[in-house]
Amino acid sequence: MLNIAETLHRWCHEARPFALATAVDVRGSAPLPVGTSVAVDEDGNAVGSISGGCVESAVYELCRQVLQDRGATQRAWFGYSDEDAFAAGLTCGGELHVIVQRIDPANQPHLGAALVEVAVGRSAGVAQIVDGPDELLGATLSVLDDGRAVGGTLDDGPVARAVADRARALLRAGHTARVTLGGDADTCPERLSVLVHVAATRPRMLIFGAIDFAAALSRAGRFLGYHVTVCDARPVFATTARFPHADEVVVDWPHRYLERAEVDARTAVCVLTHDAKFDIPLLRLALDLPVGYVGAMGSRRTHGERLRHLREAGVTAAQIARLRSPIGLDLGARTPEETAISITAEIIAYTNRASGLPLSLRTGPIHGPTAHGLGDGQANGKDYGAVFSSAGQAAAAP
Structure with missing residues (x-):
């Protein structure tokens, strides 16, 4: 999502709800990396690219649907096939797993805090749960340059602490990555897949x-x-x-x-x-x-x-x-x-x-x-x- 941080920062500042579609798994020769996002606001304005053009229309419609229905986070797979290669498929032959969720800045101030850091040139990370229990899918947590974990839609507890620790490590390394954690009753009982979006200072x-x-x-x-x-x-x-x-x-x-x-x-x-x-x-x-x-x-x-x-x-x-x-x-x-x-x-x-x-x-x-x-x-x-x-x-x- 941090590939479109400037626009998202403005939308959060204006308290403008939007749908966020994020590539959470890429296989084969998909053109853009994990963590790339498209966002669509309630007026139909779109920003970003998720596939270099192949599946943009289908993703746009999913975003509009999530905004209209105010529903739960949705998943979608896009892949190459003879029937859909030039419709909603990936002509490059790869596969793309996308999740689409509604973001209401008024209820997620931590996201705005991370985007402010990115806008002024400091490092920040946003951890997003992309696989796990349905009630946690799409939950987010932000980590700032000084290591502070800022709020989030994750309840404070072992899951949030485990996610924050992994986000801090990736922020220090300067890498956006999808990681698996959990299954440990003492730290994070739920097994989760977490995508940590990182905007690092210039190397x-x-x-x-x-x-x-x-x-x-x-x-x-x-x-x-x-x-x-x-x-x-x-x-x-x-x-x-x-x-x-x-x-x-x-x-x-x-x-x-x-x-x-x-x-x-x-x-x-x-x-x-x-x-x-x-x-x-x-x-x-x-x-x-x-x-x-x-x-x-x-x-x-x-x-x-x-x-x-x-x-x-x-x-x-x-x-x-x-x-x-x-x-x-x-x-x-x-x-x-x-x-x-x-x-x-x-x-x-x-x-x-x-x-x-x-x-x-x-x-x-x-x-x-x-x-x-x-x-x-x-x-x-x-x-x-x-x-x-x-x-x-x-x-x-x-």
Whole structure:
């Protein structure tokens, strides 16, 4: 639902009831992820998309019906078939499970509180029960950036506490996900499936080295939604004029800046300096931090020397295994712009634990865990790490 947070925030502020349709399970090649929503108000105004167009009309009518009947939450399945592929089916061949419920902001102020947080750029999560006892279906609970659980349509008790705990964990991780909990008499006696909608603050991309490649990468990172920082110890190069797409430009020694930077599991560290006096202390620190991605630019020769220096500095084999060097995927990149795509493509693949292989060379569904070939750590019969090792050759600066 947080994909349409701006409009829902306005509707809640206006105390305008609406029907909310949410994709709570996606199988196969359905085009949009779990947690995507469509909302329809009592005047028939609609916002959002739940399937990229395939089933929008059917979902819209369900929303209108729920609003008119003021009834209980409804479920609907949409899937591909010869008869309905171009009517209410999914022509892409996937399956979509949707629940539709009426939301009255006057009775659910906690939802408005979460939407306010999202509107001002803070993190928030909304937990929604999408499977379980009928009386709990559609019940919601909000968790704010500071960890507070705010009201909700769940009665205070073990179920609400269990749901809030799981929502806090997903909010910290910055991920929308469907989770199963319950069956434990001491915590949550009912077995439930809960969809936790998360709107997290922008992840960070830390780019070290104020060079032309960094300018292109800062633009690509900003496009992908990262909060981009460019850092270099040389004030003549580290200027906002040279990096207009960066959120901030810092003049400092890279390792000294990283020591005080706020990082988390979504942070991408991109070392483009390919200069040992900057690289080694910086990478030694970065590989010891709980960041999501660490990549370093350089030629094969630079890479070999870098590994030798890192080992001499006491960096362990396990830490070195986290390093993506030479940085990026093998796209034949030459220009700074092409290299930025190479780097961001690897970050996307690495973050999603995907193989980085062409989809035309793969079999099975495009979307979902099995599409990544990682259920058993394999990708097309190859070890995941080996695939990245062989595929991760970017155009490296000399």
